[in-house]
Amino acid sequence: MTGEVRSLLIGAVCVALAAAVPYVTDGYWLSIALTAMMYIALSTSWALFSGPTHYISLASGAFFGIGGYLVATGMSDYNQSFWLMMFVAAVVATLLAGLIGLATLRLSGVYFVIFTLGLAEMIRNLVSWVQNNFLGSRGLYVLTDFTDAHIYWMLLAVAAAVFLFGWFIDRSRLGFALKIIGNEETVARHVGINTAWTKVVLFMSTGFFAALVGAIIAPRYSYIEPNLVFSPELSFLVVIMALLGGTHRLWGPLLGVIPFTLIWEAISIWVPNFTTLFLGLAFLTIVYFIPNGFVGLLEKLRHRSVA
């Protein structure tokens, strides 16, 4: 059995196991699994772009928000179907990501971070303002007959698609190009890689997936508020979970999401005032103690036991 077939099989088994979760539990734990699945999709797709390029994007919240918000306005103000709006949101977010990418990917790392953060905040402000001043008379309701289990399965499908996409990228010229860009961009250009296009395509894919996730999650809230879905906190959580797990392996972010979601959940329940402090400590822990994430730790351990 070749390595490729084996990893695909393992992936399929994992998806099947994950799909069974709603049959085992349907209350509190399902809702946690749902949150975790959402972050698995978001962090893994974030890492596909940011892992190799080291460009830290804080725009996840914006794309996610576009998903949630467009589904909400479309369904409550324009009577469109959920599916259509999900599709529209994904297209809009992908295009927006393309524009951001074209405009910014020649900027240096710091400026890219700040640009994405600023842009996400600006979109949040503008949407809130438009909503409050022009459309605000009625609230935004997302009424569907989806249960948590349905939402969970849809998210699982997106997460599986992200993994498949990542697996495919890893074996393609595009993925190899990305690796080279992350190493030395000048060399990348001089061996014939269209660096701008490569980065933009990958960045668009993160926009696409984040918008899908945002759209799918919308029915869970049923009442949508722009400030809720365009949450800057979400962007930070995505980054932190991905880095905690490790971004240089496809399955790295997964290892970060699961423990982090559990701890985050516990903290939100027991000591809600400490979430921000915890977020800060998590950032510091990653930078100072586990710069390559859990994957890095595991690999080091394995290396040591072999040697």
Add this chain to the structure above:
Amino acid sequence: MSNGRTLLDVQNISKKFGGLVAVNGLSFTVKEQEVLGIIGPNGSGKTTVMNLISGAFPLSSGSIRLMGRELADLSAHRIARAGVARTFQLVRILPGLSVMDNVVAGAVFGHRRRWRTEAESHARDLLDRVGLGDKHYQPVSALTYIDQKRVELARALAGDPQILLLDEWLAGLNPSELHTGIELIESLSREGRTIILVEHVMDAIRTLCHRCIVVNSGQLIAEGTPASVLSDPTVISAYLGDD
């Protein structure tokens, strides 16, 4: 050699950095299968010429044609695909990749594009060729300086370029390494590759170059065989710095 077709035609190129004119109205041509040397004192604009040809940054004015095709407005990756490959004065490797993948990088995206097994076997041949036959799967950051230069050369060759730009590829080598290095470039030349060579090592210039141009302060001051330009009084005074 001198009766071959013109491969690269550089006309009246200039590059300004703010107020500094690094290259000033330079013109020259390179024929197929020719090795052209570019020499000149430090800071005279040699590397800048290489950067302009490879598209590292845009020209301020002028035209560069590769077999008739204008390169001036193309970005670096398109120029690379058109058939220009280079090494860098300060070695640039891909530190996170193996020696093998460093070279495969040149084979996958370059002028002639290969993929997977084809790219790998091509890279393997080139690594043997530059003398790294036993180091294929080492991390490239573990290599010595000279070996890193070899990796860079193999990477530049991997895309089967039309023209190869070597920016002081021989600098920093000890005498025996220098000897091997010169032989290596000589063998590339015998294969019929077209090369532009920027060098301070005059022995290498004499041995390798069919023709030489001399630049000073971004301007062409002499052109001809290595022997004739090296004995030219203007060239000597430019090097001695009393211009």
Add this chain to the structure above:
Amino acid sequence: MDILISGLLLGGTYVLIAMGLNLQYGVARIMNLANGEMIVLGALAGFWLYMTATISPLLTIFLIAPIAFAGNWLVYRLLLVPLVRRAGNQGQLEVDSILATFGMSFVLVGIMVSLHGEYFTYSFLASPLSILGTTVALNRLVAFGFAVVIGLILYLWLNHSRAGMAVRAVSVDPASARLVGIDVGKVSALAFAVGGMVSAMAGVLISTFITLDASVGVIFTMKALIIVIMGGVGDIRGAIVAAVILGMVETAVATLIDPGLTLAAAYLIFLLVLLFKPQGLFGRAPV
């Protein structure tokens, strides 16, 4: 006219905010995303000392200056120097320092929220005053005056003292500064500490006329960034012009269009600057 005067007064305080970050980024080369929290900490100190001990914020400025200086010096020495040492290249250092200072920023917000979760409101010198037909609150004017004084002192220090010269030398070119015998590590720590101190002092001033809460630091960080980048990193005069522009634009948008859009306007300027003039309004193209 209203817009001009209010905008100018707002710009004056923005100058201070930006100067802190400018020193930290321009000299120590650390993009300190926890800079806004320093401002909020200053504001919290001003508020708290006034409420509990009726200490005038104008006195608090000088009380907290040494503390902020020491605190920032320690942060630089203990938390940031290891990152500088570890980083193989500027890119790695950038990523690490962004993540680390984000971490610090969240930690500080977390601590401040647990200290005082509500708004920092108090009223200090709130009497109205009329200049050139525009009514402004006295506290704004006083804050502006103090901002000008602090800015001047900083300017004189940078241009006419030995330490200030060293700071400027490092900001222009650390490698050459090292060659002429400047201890770059020490100077960077000094600049970082002074930068943090100026930010905290600005925070106290701001608290006299803007109502803050523990979590608004990020907004100040963004504004400081907007100004620093628009003015050009390490360029004090550029920062002043940029701060005044930002103050004016915000005031104009708030009075002419809608106060709800001020933040969006600030970000819009920022994005435009990043896109079209990332080297700053007066900066030359990077070489």
